[in-house]
Each structure stands twice: as C-alpha cells, then as structure tokens.
Amino acid sequence: MFENRLTKVYRHISKLARRQHITCYRVYDDDIPEFPFSIEIYEDHVYIAEYNRRHGMEDEAHEAWLDNCLELISKVLETAPEKIWVKQRQRKENRQSQYEKLSTESHEMQVQEGGLKFKVNLSDYLDTGLFLDHRTTRGMVRAESQGKKVLNLFCYTGSFSVYAAAGGASEVTSVDLSKTYLTWAEENMRINGFDTAQHKFVHADVLQYLDTLKINTYDIVIMDPPTFSNSKRMKDFLDIQRDHVTLLNKVLLATKKDGVVYFSNNYRRFILGEDKIEAATIKDITNQTLPFDFQQKMIRKCYRFTK
Template sequence: MTQGTGTAVGMFENRLRKNVKHFRKWAKARGLTAFRVYDRDVPEYTYAVDLYGDRVHLVEYPRRRALKSLEEQRAEVLAAVTAVLEVPPERIHVKTHLPQPWGRSQYGRVGEGTERLVVEEQGLKFWVNLGDYLDTGLFMDHRLTRARVREEAKGKSFLNLFCYTGAFTVYAAAGGASRTFSVDLSNTYLDWAEDNLALNKLSDPRHTLLRADAMAWVQDQRKEPEQTFDLVVCDPPSFSTSKKMQGSFNVQRDHVRLLEGIRELLSPGGVLYFSTNFLGFELKDSATRDFEGVEELTPDSIPEDFQRKEIHRCWRMVAPRAGRR
C-alpha cells in the first residue's frame, strides 16, 4: 500500500495488521483455524474480515453515504488484505451484505460449485463453503455457547431446532450426549450436518436428523410429546418462508408460541439456549413465565474476535425441576 498512515485506508491497514498479529496468536491458543480479524473497526471501512485456514472471507456492509465509490474502496481493501494477510486474491471470497426486508431470505445461493474446506474449532472439525452462500456454514459468533453445550451435554438428550449445518449437534455429541435430535427444513443443511458428524467420527444411530419445519414440529410435539429433552438449542432465523412450510416464521411475532412449545418438550430442570440475530428483538415476559430461571448471556456469549457485540442475543432458560407442566 502506498497511502499514508494518516488516511482512512492507512488506518484500515494498520488496524488490520495489529488485529492479525494479536488474533493469530489468540486463535492458535484456542484451537481455532477460523476466526475474525477485522470487524468494521474503522468507521469508513465497514467490512468483516474472517480467516478460514489459508483463505479469507471478506464481507462488505455498504454505507448509504460513502465517501467514495464501493468499487474504489473494495479495491483498496482487497489490496490491503492481500498485503497484510499474505493471501493471494484468488483465495479471497468477497460478498456484499445488504439489509434484507422481511420476506426475503439471506440464505440463498450467491455462487456455484465452490470447493469445501475443513476448519478446526476447539478440538472439532467442520466443513465450510466460502463461496456458494452469504454464510459459510459455521456461525463463529456462537463459539462460546457451543462450548457451553459440550460441557453440559454428557449423558443428556439434546434437541437442536433450526439446526442449520449441525455445529451445536456436533458439540453435544462430542460432549457425550446420550442422543441428539436435529431439525431443519433444508435437505442441503441436514446433509451438511451429517457430513460434520462424520468428519468428527460421531456418526451414530443415536444422532437423528429430521427434515421438518421446526416451528410446526414443536407445535405438533407439544400436543402429544413422544419424547422430552434435557438440553435444547434454538437459534432461529429472523424471518423465513418456504414452499415447504405453512405461512412464514417471524422471530418477534412467533417467539412466544415457539418458547411455550419448547418448554413442553423440556425435561424437569432441562436447559434451553435461545438466541436470535434480529437486532430489534424484544423478549416478551409471557414467553418465559413458565421457566424457573432466565439469564441473558450477551454480551459475554460473543467471542473476543467479534468487536461488534450486537451480532446476536442469547439466553439460558431453565425448566422447573419439580415437573411443573
């Protein structure tokens, strides 16, 4: 880079260099090969820069009033990332995150046929895909909550709702869960979850993957529960709609009914981890009145490499131990 250190791009480059030096050592000590090294630190450069092994996942968050064109700034950022991280441009995957109005999914394809790669996280391995979707298959901001699940899972029955690629399921299985049950509407993500279990040598008939609308499945189960669970994770999308489901799902509108249903599926003293990335979310009192204890874990649930602490909100909820149903 030729710009002076006093310029905005110079500030971006300097911050990136400082962050990389710190977080590479930090990540190695924690067994991470996937981690964030820049999180919109410099106001003029609203990018997230993530390292996945020897590749970079670069997401731009366009500002309404940019001081320069997006193309010009993108070129500056790419040059800085290439120089500082010593990663050639062909191993940098660039995406643009646009605000999604209700009714549109952020999980659609943005590319075709990108080769998958394996990353390591806290002693476990996961397949990621840096090119085909906006998200990579591993929500790194839930790393600390996944560790909690692994610590609590031994001998417990585990339910993963809206399971995506099954990272929480892998952690629960690795922690010694007696059985796991993972629900998602997407065959693609369920296959991915199965691959993640196999990658960690955790494939077993005790780990069930079910293709279903998680919200509808919970409501059906609460009528005549076939089974209860000691430990549940529910991390739904802010909004979703599909030809495979009836109506739509809106986390603000539907979370009361969702949490009431999950409460019916919890064993006495069972634990629910509930999270959402909808920034305007308000947890209603009526959603938690039948839980014995409710503790919000944010911002402590967000890892150190994520500077923007509003990326998600997360609660730990405990069902009454006396079997009050």
C-alpha cells in the same frame, strides 16, 4: 486509515487466537463505516463479506476501490489472493477483475474448532456454514451433554449437534427446513466419527414440528432461529419478536424438568417477553457467550432457560 486499523486488530486478535489454539476467527467487522466489510480467517484462507452500503460510486469506480481494498487485506493478513474469498451481500456479482475467480470457483474445506472438524464453504453461500460467534456457546452445550437427549432446532449445518455428540449425548435430533443444510449437518457428524444412525436428522418446518413433540422428552434444546423467515415451504411466516414466547413455551413443554434451553437470535431491537415465558429460571448469557473476536462487534442475544 483502513490499513492501520486492520493491522492493529489483526495483530491483537491473531495473538489471542494462537494462545487459545483457535484457527477460525473474525478480525474485522465494519470497524470503519467507509470500509463496510466483515473479514474472517478460516485457517489459511480469508473470507470477506462486503455489506450493502450506499457508497455513491459508479460500478467501475467501486470495482477499482474494492480491488485496492483486497490488495491491502492480502498484504496485511499475509494471505495470497487465491486464498481470499469475497461475497458482496445483496449485490449482483459482476466482477471483472483479478478477483473475479474468487467468486466463481467453488471452495469447500474442512476446518478445526474445539478439536472437532467442520466443513465450510467459502464460495457458494452468504454464510460459510460455521457461525463463529457461537464458539463459546457450543462449548457450553458440549460440557452439559453427557448422556443427554438433545434437540437442535433451526440446526443449520449442525455445529451444535456435533458438539453435543462430542460431549457424549445419547441422542441428538437436528431439525431444519433446508435439505442442503441437513445433509451438511449429517456430513459434519460423519467426519467426526459419530454414527449418524444413532442420531436423527429431521427435514421439517420448526413452527409445525414443535406441535408434534411429546412433553418432557429432551434434556437440552438449542434454538437459534432467523429473525424473520417467510420461506415458501413454511406454512406460516416467522417473526422472532412476535413469535418467540409461543416457540419457547412449546419447547419448554418438550423439555424435561431441570432441562436446559439455549435460545439465541440476531434481532438488534429484540426484547424478551420474560413475564410470559414458563421457565423456572431465565438467564441472559449474551456477554459470557461472546468470544474475544466479537467483543463490541456483534449485536445478538443469547439466553439460558431451565424448566
């Protein structure tokens, strides 16, 4: 059942990817509940995340089952085991099999997207450093950035910042609470040939940073926050359903007239407080920003506001 499904979707999606010259894409995401994986291609490597699910198996039986699955994935995707990277979400990694090395060796590589380069890490974090579902949204930002001042909040590894710089932004400010990700964002800018001195990389808690912004400063703002965050380094905790109206109104204050705010989040039950948001126009662009490899596979919301 799993083999048939994976063969079918891989054949279909890889063909679409080749046509569009896309080399990093998702091929499977929990399509069959008994096989709770997310499987992504990063050029000639495969990244697999196993979702935490009650499977009722003893550890040894689960390890054997997982090895069988990985063998099958290796065969269907025609990828050697040493190029397959496995992450078990919320699960202690104690693998004692031929795939053990996949979890213990560190693997960083550069990949291409939209003619740009990005560093990804397939081994050390739960996420690789490049959120593939925002490929289309990044393209929109690039198309609008010529000569613009851009602010990227919760910037993660700065992929939106790179796209904005590639679109000719006069200045991009990237803000994140993680020094690791901010350094990564700077590196992504550098490997694409952009002068990092021309742009700003701000280590800050976005919730507090918003209160320091001057009004009517930015032409484009990107905000893709976590659903919930209570990092010890934050003054307050973030609950995106509760806090999004306040955050967006502060962002809109810092945006120039006719400026654009892109706002996205992954909360499945998210409801936009539209009547309380002080924007000239509000457009739900969720469907038009979902790439071909995420159709019906991902619940995330994306909106475009104008000041």
